[in-house]
Amino acid sequence: MRWRVIGVVAALLLCGWYTVANFVSAETRKATPFLPDDVMRLGLDLQGGIHWVLGPDLDVAIEHELDVMRGGIREELEEKKVEPARIAVDGQQLVIEAAKPEDLEAIRAAASETRVLHEVGAEGQALRFELTPQWQAEVRERGIQQVLEVLRRRVDDPIQGVQESVVTRQGSDRVLIQIPGGQLDREQARGLLRQTGFLEFKLVLDRAENEELLRKKHPDGLPPDTEIVFERERGLPGQKPEDRRILAAYLVPKAPDLTGDFLTDARSSLDNRYGWIVNFAFNSEGARRFAKLTGDNVGKQLAILLDGQVYSAPSLQTRIGGGRGFIHGRFSSQDAADLAVILRAGSLPIPVQIEEERTVGPALGAESIRRGVNASIMGMVLVAAFACWYYKLAGVYATIALLANLIMLIGIMSMARATLTMPGIAGLVLTLGMAIDANVIIYERIREELAVGKSPRAAIRTGFNKALWTILDAQITTLLVALVLYQYGTGPIKGFAVSLSIGILTSVFTSIVIPRLLFELYPGNRPVQALSI
Amino acid sequence: MPTQIIPPDTKIDFLGKARLAVTVSVLIILAGLASALIQGVRWGIDFAGGTEMQVRFEQKVEDTGAVRDAVESVGVAEPTVVRVTEGGREAFTINFASKAEEEEKQGQIADRIQAALAEQVGPVEVERVEFVGPKVGAELRRDGTQAMLISGVLILLYVGLRFNLQFAPGGVVALIHDVLVTASIWQLLGQTFDLQVLAALLAIIGYSINDTIVIFDRIREMISTHTTHDIVEVTNRAVNLTLSRTILTSLLTMLSVIALLAFAGPVVFPFTATMGIGIIVGCYSTVYIASPVMLLMERWRSQRDPKAGKAKPGGGKRAKAARAN
Numbered sequence: 001m002r003w004r005v006i007g008v009v010a011a012l013l014l015c016g017w018y019t020v021a022n023f024v025s026a027e028t029r030k031a032t033p034f035l036p037d038d039v040m041r042l043g044l045d046l047q048g049g050i051h052w053v054l055g056p057d058l059d060v061a062i063e064h065e066l067d068v069m070r071g072g073i074r075e076e077l078e079e080k081k082v083e084p085a086r087i088a089v090d091g092q093q094l095v096i097e098a099a100k101p102e103d104l105e106a107i108r109a110a111a112s113e114t115r116v117l118h119e120v121g122a123e124g125q126a127l128r129f130e131l132t133p134q135w136q137a138e139v140r141e142r143g144i145q146q147v148l149e150v151l152r153r154r155v156d157d158p159i160q161g162v163q164e165s166v167v168t169r170q171g172s173d174r175v176l177i178q179i180p181g182g183q184l185d186r187e188q189a190r191g192l193l194r195q196t197g198f199l200e201f202k203l204v205l206d207r208a209e210n211e212e213l214l215r216k217k218h219p220d221g222l223p224p225d226t227e228i229v230f231e232r233e234r235g236l237p238g239q240k241p242e243d244r245r246i247l248a249a250y251l252v253p254k255a256p257d258l259t260g261d262f263l264t265d266a267r268s269s270l271d272n273r274y275g276w277i278v279n280f281a282f283n284s285e286g287a288r289r290f291a292k293l294t295g296d297n298v299g300k301q302l303a304i305l306l307d308g309q310v311y312s313a314p315s316l317q318t319r320i321g322g323g324r325g326f327i328h329g330r331f332s333s334q335d336a337a338d339l340a341v342i343l344r345a346g347s348l349p350i351p352v353q354i355e356e357e358r359t360v361g362p363a364l365g366a367e368s369i370r371r372g373v374n375a376s377i378m379g380m381v382l383v384a385a386f387a388c389w390y391y392k393l394a395g396v397y398a399t400i401a402l403l404a405n406l407i408m409l410i411g412i413m414s415m416a417r418a419t420l421t422m423p424g425i426a427g428l429v430l431t432l433g434m435a436i437d438a439n440v441i442i443y444e445r446i447r448e449e450l451a452v453g454k455s456p457r458a459a460i461r462t463g464f465n466k467a468l469w470t471i472l473d474a475q476i477t478t479l480l481v482a483l484v485l486y487q488y489g490t491g492p493i494k495g496f497a498v499s500l501s502i503g504i505l506t507s508v509f510t511s512i513v514i515p516r517l518l519f520e521l522y523p524g525n526r527p528v529q530a531l532s533i
Numbered sequence: 534m535p536t537q538i539i540p541p542d543t544k545i546d547f548l549g550k551a552r553l554a555v556t557v558s559v560l561i562i563l564a565g566l567a568s569a570l571i572q573g574v575r576w577g578i579d580f581a582g583g584t585e586m587q588v589r590f591e592q593k594v595e596d597t598g599a600v601r602d603a604v605e606s607v608g609v610a611e612p613t614v615v616r617v618t619e620g621g622r623e624a625f626t627i628n629f630a631s632k633a634e635e636e637e638k639q640g641q642i643a644d645r646i647q648a649a650l651a652e653q654v655g656p657v658e659v660e661r662v663e664f665v666g667p668k669v670g671a672e673l674r675r676d677g678t679q680a681m682l683i684s685g686v687l688i689l690l691y692v693g694l695r696f697n698l699q700f701a702p703g704g705v706v707a708l709i710h711d712v713l714v715t716a717s718i719w720q721l722l723g724q725t726f727d728l729q730v731l732a733a734l735l736a737i738i739g740y741s742i743n744d745t746i747v748i749f750d751r752i753r754e755m756i757s758t759h760t761t762h763d764i765v766e767v768t769n770r771a772v773n774l775t776l777s778r779t780i781l782t783s784l785l786t787m788l789s790v791i792a793l794l795a796f797a798g799p800v801v802f803p804f805t806a807t808m809g810i811g812i813i814v815g816c817y818s819t820v821y822i823a824s825p826v827m828l829l830m831e832r833w834r835s836q837r838d839p840k841a842g843k844a845k846p847g848g849g850k851r852a853k854a855a856r857a858n
Contacts, residue, residue, distance in 0.1 A: 045800070053669060186662070187644060355666035359643075364587070364660040371798045379792035383785050390536045390781070423732060426793055426801045430808065433789030434740065437782040441747060444778045451541050470750040473695055474743040480687045481739035485732060488680035490673070493732045496804075500736065 004517060012404055015411025022414055039414050043421030043495050046369050048181025048362030050189055053174050053490075054151075055355040059092065061143030062136060064350075066094045068261075069114060076110040085125070097126040140173070143350050148175055150348045154192050155179070174355070181362040193352050197307065197342035199260025199280075201293065202229075204301035204313055206251035214249045225254045229303065231310040234330055250303050250310055257293050257302075262286020266343035268336035274328035276336035280343060287323025295319030306339070372425035379429040380406065383436055391443055393532035397515040398439040405435050405510040409503050418502070421495030431503030437474070438511035442467040443533055456531045460519050464512070471508065479504045538784075539777035547772045547820050548765055548828065554821035558714055565717020574720065577727025577803075578663060580677075582670035583630040586643055587661040593623065594654060600625050603653040607645040619798055624660060631666065677731045684735060685709070688742050696749055699834055703827030704745045707818045711741040714818070715811040729804040737811030744782070744819040748775050749827070764831055768824045776820070783816035 021029055022039045029035050044051045066089045073096070074087055084107065086097040094117065098104050107127060111117045116135035121128040131139065152167040155177060166178040179189055208214035211228055222228070229252055232244040265281040282290055294302070294316050303313040304327050311329040331339065360368075384402060387395035409428065413420065446463030454462065479501060486497035523531070578585050594600065601614045604627055612629040627646065643662045650657045665673070685705055693701040712734050719730065751771040756764075790812065793805040 055666070055668065190641075353666070354664065356669045357662060357664040359659075359662040361658065361660045363658070368798070368800055371796055371800075375793045375796035378796050379789040382788040382792055386785060386788060390538075392536075422797070422800050423729065423804055426797060426804055426808075427736075429789045429793050429797075430736070430786065433786035434743070434782075436785050437743070437778075440778050440781045440785070444775075444781070448541070448774065466754070470747055473750060474746045477688050477691055477742045477746060478739035480691060481684045481735055481742075484680050484684045484687065485735050488676045488683075489732065490728070493728055496732055496736075500739075 424495035435507030
């Protein structure tokens with residue numbers, strides 16, 4: 001008995017210690033060595049912030065993969081001296097049209113050598129190929145991993161990153177980003193998604209001061225499969241590229257001659273001629289292609305584009321072997337460092353859509369907290385007042401149990417660093433109402449036992465014993481539902497499931513153990529005529 | 534004398550009124566269904582996809598129409614603009630279905646609305662933006678249905694294992710009843726179904742079975758200890774004995790809901806209101822629905838297999854041992 005009292009009091013003190021920490025500011029917590037650092041985290045609906053579910057367009061990843069295959073097969077066929085009439089990516093398929101019927105077998109052989117293409121149809125001399133299902137899955141998986149990695153590095157960037165941000169995978173093909181309030185506004189945050197960091201190299205076909213002059217050079221319209229890209233002045237942060245002054249316009253092919261997919265590294269450094277530059281290095285495949293591209297086009301200009309903007313367009317003096325190069329573009333040291341991070345983080349060549357957004361302003365969040373706290377206090381007071389009026393002393397015991405429940409619930413949620421959301425607060429308040437159910441079951445049972453003439457002590461014992469399994473059965477089924485809710489719920493709803501589940505566990509403990517202990521303390525073994533129940 | 538709501542010797546013939554209760558419930562569900570078919574269901578943006586914004590203006594805005602015009606000026610068709618006032622604070626919620634082209638703009642529509650409102654109405658603060666794309670909406674619908682089904686199966690299994698298989702259908706029918714009646718009432722009130730309502734319906738499942746189990750537990754206990762086993766009488770007696778607990782618990786939970794309704798504000802209104810309806814429905818079904826269904830199962834079983842009919846439902850260890858042999 002004494003040990004039970006000590007145990008319960010110790011558990012309550014422990015939880016209370018954690019509970020109190022929630023009501024103290026983070027600075028005070030750090031400054032006070034005897035307060036725990038772990039507290040409940042506030043959901044984005046309470047502290048304000050941005051919750052995004054992003055859907056990368058993984059079909060594009062497959063198209064990219066087919067694009068790469070296309071290059072490989074073309075080279076493969078060149079070696080065999082086969083010149084196909086057409087080799088193109090058509091949606092999720094690769095179409096290779098043979099110029100002569102006798103080439104068909106060579107094309108099939110080249111495709112099967114890739115081991116990941118399988119033929120899905122033939123029309124005349126055109127063969128259609130698709131990636132094998134395993135490889136499609138692989139490409140998609142790689143795509144989502146890349147998106148996740150790139151976004152994580154951008155959001156979590158050690159220098160300009162967002163504190164306590166979350167970038168995780170959700171399901172098989174989604175990315176969840178959570179940015180707590182006040183650090184980035186929606187517009188800034190979208191900048192993280194908009195910059196794909198897609199590096200391209202394109203041979204310059206023509207060049208002029210601006211678009212108008214460039215177009216005048218081609219009175220019959222631009223050559224097919226070409227486009228105009230611009231080199232612009234460095235803008236201010238947040239300034240849209242379209243608003244910056246144009247320095248030069250270039251006519252380039254639509255399809256890149258080489259992309260940043262083969263990059264292995266990028267670093268900023270200071271160059272005595274160009275100022276801050278970004279050095280990059282290719283892997284062996286990239287180095288081979290880069291050497292061929294530069295070797296075949298000595299004397300021409302090569303435009304280096306990032307997200308469709310020309311950063312620099314050096315003239316090729318000689319074949320560049322070794323797979324190294326650099327970009328210059330009147331960078332500040334910060335620009336160069338940022339660019340290096342984005343290049344190093346890898347490109348985000350897959351367009352990313354916002355599929356779900358929940359943004360709450362910090363003011364509304366603070367308001368919600370205030371309302372939540374008021375509702376909790378009010379719920380507590382109403383339930384306790386009713387219990388004390390209806391069950392007298394036993395009701396007081398139940399109220400003590402209820403308070404203990406609240407302390408334990410908040411304490412455990414703090415230890416677990418669980419997230420409190422507005423529906424979570426609703427779950428908490430509701431738990432108060434439902435927690436007292438256990439005491440109602442017990443007390444009604446005790447009243448029944450008293451009504452059939454049992455002594456108070458016997459009635460208490462029977463009441464608690466008989467009610468135990470009823471309470472457990474009832475709470476376990478509710479817990480099952482709460483767990484399902486946790487599994488399927490998103491964001492705030494998950495928060496409801498968390499406080500409901502923990503609330504069920506703590507309420508079973510407090511509503512059974514504490515009133516029983518109190519009954520043993522008083523009236524205990526004293527002879528009493530009537531229980532105050 | 535202790536304070537009491539229900540006198541201890543109540544002997545209400547609940548089972549006798551079961552037919553009437555079932556009729557009432559069926560009528561409500563049918564009315565809800567009819568309303569859903571005729572008027573359609575108002576899906577919130579969580580399920581249907583779309584955008585919802587809450588904005589607050591620095592000065593008082595008299596004309597909701599001006600807000601609507603500003604929203605429409607950026608190319609949004611048929612927005613719903615509602616003025617919400619609480620505690621002297623005034624805000625507007627703007628609600629509209631998403632169009633494919635708007636999604637491509639990566640949520641920029643909210644920024645454009647904000648700009649239009651600032652220009653045409655006055656200084657504005659965007660308090661909340663929620664956008665759900667159609668793909669996510671479809672998934673949330675699917676997940677919601679799955680969550681309901683899985684909860685039902687888990688409860689069926691637990692009740693089946695802990696009690697006796699013939700108890701399980703009663704509990705599950707009662708919880709399906711609670712979900713259907715609550716959803717029907719919500720539909721008849723012309724309210725919107727969103728994730729919060731779904732969460733409340735799931736919570737009601739938990740609450741409803743909680744209630745039912747208390748009675749089942751009592752029936753089981755009485756069958757194993759009492760000599761008379763007229764199942765109808767025992768059930769009626771069990772419902773009466775647990776009646777004060779049923780009502781008290783519902784009352785206390787309702788007090789929590791009232792606190793939430795009064796203080797928590799519109800953010801969780803759909804959840805609390807649905808929960809409130811569910812608690813009342815749950816209280817009613819515990820008394821009038823769960824046990825009659827259990828009895829129905831019992832009758833059906835004893836007709837099919839007269840020998841088994843003599844075995845007491847959930848008749849404690851003795852019955853279990855007998856079955857095992």
